[in-house]
Amino acid sequence: MSSENEQPGSDAQDAAPEQLALIRETVRKAAVPRAKPRTWRGADLAPELPVARVLVDKGVLHLDRYFDYAVPAELDADARPGVRVRVRFGAGRGRVHGGRREGGGLISGYLIERIAESDYSGPLAALAQVVSPEPVLSPELLGLARAVADRYAGSLADVLQLAIPPRNARAEAKASPPAPPAPPKPAPGTWGRYGQGPAFLDALASGGAPRAVWNALPGPHWAEELARAVAATLASGRGALVVVPDGKTAGRVDAALTSVLGEGRHALLTADAGPQKRYEEWLAVRRGSVRAVVGTRAAMFAPVQDLGLVAIWDDGDDNHSELHAPQPHARDVLLLRAAHDKCAFLLGSWSCTVEAAQLVESGWAKPLTADREQVRRAAPLVRTVGDGDVARDAAARAARLPSLAWQVAKEGLKHGPVLVQVPRRGYVPKLACERCREPARCRHCAGPLEAQGAGALHCAWCGRTEGEWHCPECGSFKLRAQIVGARRTAEELGRAFPSVPVRTSGREHILESVPDQPALVVSTPGAEPVAEGGYAAALLLDGWTMLGRPDLRAGEDALRRWIAASALVRGQSAGGTVVVVGEPTLRPVQALVRWDPVGHAVRELAERAELGFPPVSRMAAVSGRPEAVAEFLAGVELPPDAEVLGPVPLPVSDPAQPRRPGAVPVGEVWERALVRVRPGSGAALAAALKAAQAGRMARGAGASGASGAESGVRIRIDPPDIG
Template sequence: MTAPPRGGARPGKRSSPARSSAEAGAETGGVPIAARLPVARLALDLQPAHLDRPYDYLVPASMDGEAQPGVRVKARFGRQEVAGFVVARLAESDHDGRLVPLKRVVSPEQVLTPHVLRLCRAVAARYGGTLADVLRLAVPPRHARVEREAAAAASASETPSASKAPSGGQEEDAENGVGPEGGEDGPAGNWSTDPGGTGTSAWAPYEGGEAFLRRVLGGAAPRAVWSALPGADDTIPASGSGTGVPVPRWATAVAAAVTACVAGGRGALVVVPDGRDVARVRAALDAAGILAGAGGHVRLIADDGPAPRYRAYLAALRGEAGVVVGTRAAMFAPVQDLGLVVLWGDGEETLCEPHAPYPHARDVLAIRAEQAGAAFLLGAPGRTVQAQGMLASGWARELAPARAMLRAHTPRVRALTSVELARDGAAAAARLPSVAWRAARDALRHGPVLVQVPRGGYLPVVACSRCRTAARCATCHGPLGLPRADASPQCTWCGRMAGGWSCTECGWTGLRSVRVGSARTAEELGRAFTGVPVRLSAASAPTGVLDTVPGEPALVVATPGAEPVASGGYAAVLLLDAAVMSGGTHLAAGTEALGRWLAAAALARPDGQVLLVGDGAPGPSQALVRWDPGGFAARELEERTALGLPPAVRVAAVTGDRDAVGAVVERVGLTGQNVLGPVEVEDPSPAPARRGPDPGTGGRARQAATPELLDVVRPVRTVLRVPLDQGDELARRLRASMAVRSARRERGSARIRLDPEEML
């Protein structure tokens, strides 16, 4: 075990005999030490992997009352002052050496609960990361003003004037569905005597749906993978106003499940891909009687900023809110007495953390459900192969509507491939064939029409109009695009303009479109359907992403994930560029395309129609026509199992400099077919060349412009794969190898990632 730098706190040596705190820390510089439990065990925020371990410090008597498990502290480590958390108070330390006292307590707020700490350790072990990395994701940064506000509110609630009569408080809690026990006259009693009421009606169409809710209500921990019915419920009144918002049917079902959990006296956690879905779930919770605020639900989103996020975190920590609804940032929320975790849309990339150790919300919530003994509910418009793997292993059960019920709620779906449109002659190659144009025209007489486009922007990818060579930036070799019709070509990587561009193959200066974005599509549809309003919903649009649109005739052009909900549903849905959507090279290209198509098609009316335009991949196209994401995911899982691909196996990617990657992989000890590579990988930010940087243009620019003239160090990747039952051991070995690399200060760069998204 490598010792830390001189002058820092020493880690406890588990092999050494225990010593009393008085013997271990007699020299404290005259600082009086706490008489009871004088040793504090800390988890320090240290980046090097070989320093990922607990450290023991002495607790000064002045900090005895505040230095409790879960609080933030500062401690001297070597020559620096390091932040950390107290994870335990001990009577003795098993470190054979001198202990130093804590520097200071940052805040007496115990923000790291034992349950969250246990979860963070499990996530770090699963993904081969350090506890410090996971704690940065789990506990939001401190906001002193928010802590003072919360402390003032707590003091005010403890005064006699603010206190409530016991009976009145219990009655109010019962009305809000947050009573501690849910007795015969409380919410639990109402639910058990009204199985057909509004609370369970959202789950009546699903086989086993009401049984799932009854088990959640009774305090059990069922696990389910759920295929939601398409469509939106009638307009639900927004809380505190006379207006209303259309809410997707899945959000109403989630609210019903949360209501059952709260009625049983436990808390719930709901994680969704983005802020629009958070708003929809909150609107459904308001309609179900679980209102925002004290005793109800709270929103936890990182995009809200430090103060609102920390305020929501403290509300859950102190039990002021029994339900937390949020995005990826909420998966570690300290919900008290957790009884249900819900994840919607697990195939969305926003649910995968982009920072080390790159955990996915699906795995984090599954681990959390097991540790807390809570129910687990995973739903999505489609179905990922990982969710199908939960069903195949028996870890979860399927909740799906009967086939007759599904047919009654789904619109008619047609796949307009080139084979079906062959009779149209040359018109079959048009981006919007005549069949789709007539369908949109007829549907506009009855309501809005949704047009889904895979890419945002105007012309995101262009090429030479003569030889069809892709147009690339002369500086960084990124793809060129047109942001507007009258604009010059611009690099989509570095943003540089390419006004004097000419083809490197034939010298031609003309450009043609390769990919058409949502803005250009809206412009073309506006010309084709004169007099019809065109609304654009995309992150790159001037109006941004729309949440809802009225039920009046209009064309709504949206990118995947930005489709607004229409009042009464869409009369028709056009899914353009099917080949682009399903033509990816990664393993999940088919299931991702099907999920995005189903998410858009689910917004259509039951008597409407959905047209898939283009030659999409046969598998997801046929699954869309049959509305069978489960069957498609099951076939994908069978194929991956036969080929030894994830999730049938556990994989890890080691990426970086060739020598560094080789050293890390060698220490892991895998050989043969378990090691794939190394191979060179694309890097959107090219690595510096071996030669020195050019002062005039910069090292990156010069290397990218003339790669044949420089000895470029390109990153490589090696893939390791093992059977599922050896996945934890692989993570442990990779973690140990990275610790050795850190301790030896090996040259080069290397990073590990278990379950990389491109391989799932």
């Protein structure tokens, strides 16, 4: 753990120093003396501070500034800083007021501050309406949102759309109860298994700001341990915020907080609650009625008062990365909050990301781990089956289940449920040549070929039937399942174990838990239900498919998914066994066998430092049509140490799949260039890209961010996929 008086390490994830500098720069700009030219006044204006500085809710970069409006006398009482307002904005007829034309359409915005004089020399348009007297934008939230916008080369309005939920009048009319008194300091509980665990809780309870990267032991105790950290923070009279990747995980932490704190002491912020309930919970937090929050990624902006702890669980999960502009990552937002509010920081996971390892290696945070003896007691026994073993195994060739896995499953079913993790949902999502493993593609459109049961092959893109496929590389006529889906695996296991119930958990239907009874539970990564008492065994199939992805994070992500599934299995002392089908010599497989995710992350970090890859360097992705990308790169003033990689073509979207934000439009050719800078230049890179994009948009050349027009250039800072 790191004390609050220690300075962050040099460019820890290019994180705390640079992020704190962004916040200081925001404060510095706000302190610059303003000129005091003539302001339009009239008898119907507010007698004091008659000018409102407004941020319009229009997420385009060249309008990422404040606009001045006159405050009518009838709105004087309600027009307070932080409230939602409606103003005239946009093209229209009439005289120009406050830099905009009078007669434009009404648009929502936030009242930032009231001032006596305006910088604008002409007459000002008046506020049209105060939507609600409820102040929803505090100075602290505004400063955080501005820092996030600057870090990710985005607009302040876009960040506030992520940070503040839509208004619900019924929720605002409902009074929030008074805040309960601070709870007593909790006992360490299972934190005693970690060498510095009790000291970490003591530091939180005494008002300190320790910073720790927590490698949690496998098993069910992690949620209670998070709850005890929150309780220790509340005991000091401060607030706490916990961000988790999904609603299922939020439910587990919610139950643990209720058990440790009691009813009414924390808020649950997830999309599943519905707009009114979620806004009620959010208002209770903003009003100070609730001091503890657990929620999914949108909760990273929760306006917790007197913030004493920010915590994130499983920061490597893709759900922590926002899909909408400017696409911030929850981990980085919480790092900003820890630097701004000088509060404690806790990053916890069964696994360990490279970013987490960098925070420890730089000295910005301290490791919070258990000794090897504790790990051996808590972790299951891990056994491996390599590709060579599968090729020589007749049972594996016939049923795709190696003999070792079959034996472990058979033995485990005598004592409880057995988990089977498969990389994909569905039946046979991908086919490949049996001889050379070249993907099977349609001769008409090059789309992937699929097979349902014993039927003929058909293209997933154009739907054409392929009756006489042969491999264009080696000439073979035989196909193999490149990745066998969850439904096909469930069918095969049902035939192999006819008397055992088989249950599936995936995107269409995710199971929360399963009883402590013999059953085979087939799940895709991230959808594994919790078994009462833990699984007796787990089979991790098709490991090579996850390791073979052309992505920088393939090994790290595969290990994280394997460990997440294996952590649900009983410990080795209770007979828990895991079989992973993957080449035993590969580093992620060895890390799983040794249960050493931290060592794997440290070695990955060293390799990336040598090659100049993130998170040691900072990167930005610039994508769009080839001519637009070329024009943008020619006009942007990059930092002197910037290196442009590419551009290279981007893969087209699969028309059979739902369109995701940021996906390449179907039928278009797009390219992507990566811009890389050394540690410490990340802020300069983001500022340069933001300025160039704002200028481009002001000229009408394109749009910004993941939600921009298709003809524009998209910018993403710290892209998660650079493979």
